[in-house]
Amino acid sequence: MATDTTQPHRDNLGTALLDVARLSNNPDESAGIQLSDLKNSATSEVRRFGEDLASHLLAYTQIKVPPAFQLQSAAEGKIQVVGDHPNKAAIEAYLNENTRLLKWFKELEVLFEIQRKLELGPDNDDMSTQVFNFGLTSLGGIAFFTLKTNPSH
DSSP: OOOOOSSOOOOOOOHHHHHHHHHHTOOOGGGOOOHHHHHHHHHHHHHHHHHHHHHHHHHHHOOOSOSOEEEEEOGGGOEEEESOOTTHHHHHHHHHHOHHHHHHHHHHHHHHHHHHHHHHOTTOOGGGGEEEEEEEETTEEEEEEEEOSSTTO
């Protein structure tokens, strides 16, 4: 990712989630949400969040990607780095103290859970065994689900 590192990139967060809220509150029955539109918005949000996160980590903590890392929600509304990473503690500390990025991550999580539920269908209960993940690689951000390993999560 070639990014100007003199100033961190700051993006307006959560626009796709606001679009979902507007669509779901529309009383016009014919205005139903299309999964393809949601996927496009979600993909855009992942790209924007990844660029913003990478530029802020570099500017404020001097953490570069690679190596890639994986994020998940943790207890008490926090974010955790999954697995071993040389900057695990610094990434977690920065994200959990930055309310803007923390909120944006949580909004991405909700957006992708909505998308996943729509993909699985109303009768599928697989969401109870899955957890949202965000990965940041040298190529950008990626969102995916893994099986829950902690039953209280």
